[in-house]
Amino acid sequence: MAEGGQQRALNTAFAPPPPLWKHFSPGNVKKLEEIKKEASKSDDGKPRKKEWSPAELRSLTLPPELRFLVPPEIPSGNYSVFGEVQNLSTALPSLEEQGIHQLYPSPSKPGPNGEASAQPSQPLNHAYYLLKISKSLLLNFLEFVGILSIVPDQFESKIEDIRNLFINAHHLLNLYRPHQARESLILMMEEQLSRTREEIRQMDKLKEELTAVLDQLAAEGADVGSTLEMVTEDHQMVSKSEGHIAEDSQLVWDIIDGKVDG
Template sequence: MAEPGRPLNTAFAPPPPLWKYFTPENLQRLEDIKKEASKGEDGRPKKKEWPPTELRSLTLPPELRFLVPPEIPKEQYSVFGEVQTLSTALPSLEEQGITQLYPSSPKPGANGEPASQPTQPLNHAYYLLKISKSLLLNFLEFVGILSVAPDQFEPKVEDIRNLFINAHHLLNLYRPHQARESLIMMMEEQLARSREEIQQMDKLKEELNGVLDQLAAEGADVGATILSDNEDDTKAVKPDERVQEDSRLLWDILDDKLDG
């Protein structure tokens, strides 16, 4: 049951009531107002891009102002009744008024200097495991309370809620490391693909050089003239025809190598 004065948040909230103003008639009215506002000295409308800031400066009826995109939020926004912040800094549990069940991460000293006493980095996995075990124990205690005194369940539910919030906050603290590791993995995969492509190109280059050397060894010289078998010895094949034949043979070999 929702608390007094607090709106009920649902996973699939109903659309805001302003949806009824998005009609073809209102859209056409807005286009007419933009054409009227973009008229020049000759009285003809000019083609103009209307950013939201200029649209908000126009004199529009109240029902048409809902068609203008709102300003981009700078600090926070609301989603399904929940206020979300645009800041990438993760607020601490202490700032949210929640009891923290694990030690805080080591903080640097004043002016960015390292702490005077060396401290161990926070072991996320260790404390996540401890919280998971505490959740199992608290759930068993919760079941026992329900079987003995069901009206005394609220403190235990609050303990379980606090454990879940601490576990979720620990996971969020681990997100930057997860993002770095994911980026490293993507770059390593891209590097491996590039190296494989380079190796395949080097291999194809070696095969093509071998084919060219073989053609040169067999006397496939472009400027050579070869006597035709079906004609007199005094009549030679034209150099242009020999070039075309050699080029056709070379392309056939290249196609075979590429297809293979």
């Protein structure tokens, strides 16, 4: 009975969190940190800084309530989420591999020894087949409405046709994902490059303005070098006077607090 309830929970669209979430409490996290700190001590008893990997944590002797805090191993191949098997491979499986009727031609596959196909295939025109599938969807929907108005009990075959059309259209769109990722990366790099060029242009503009001001001062007979030295000395004097004011203020507060004998 319990297994049946667990299976229903896994297949629910909005499944509840697994029961192990109750073990992720602040107290258990603190206990795990203390165990890691004790296990990382050297022979002389001094703690040493160490980053624990999940495999090293699994090698420790942990209480049952702390074992859920250790990250599981990285899955390989397939894994199950809410009762559905997911594949870790980034390659998009073909519709034929999933047992679905494909409505557009597939590119030719190489032979068993890697040789090229005898009949070279033309590049797949995604837009053309997406348009054809869209028109077929409209036609099949009209046929579906006609079936519901005449023989409603024979709707299942037409629903299956519409489902197959949607799956094919979705698969065609997914074939664009690598292209979309490349275009997004190109756009991001172009924006970054344009921002960098704008910053360089602003810096060049500021440099030209400063050069023009210095040339004007030199043309008027002003000693630019001595002027810069005077400005630097004035700045240092202001900084020193501010430091003395701060020291005097601190001394007054110390006298008020009784830290210094009056």
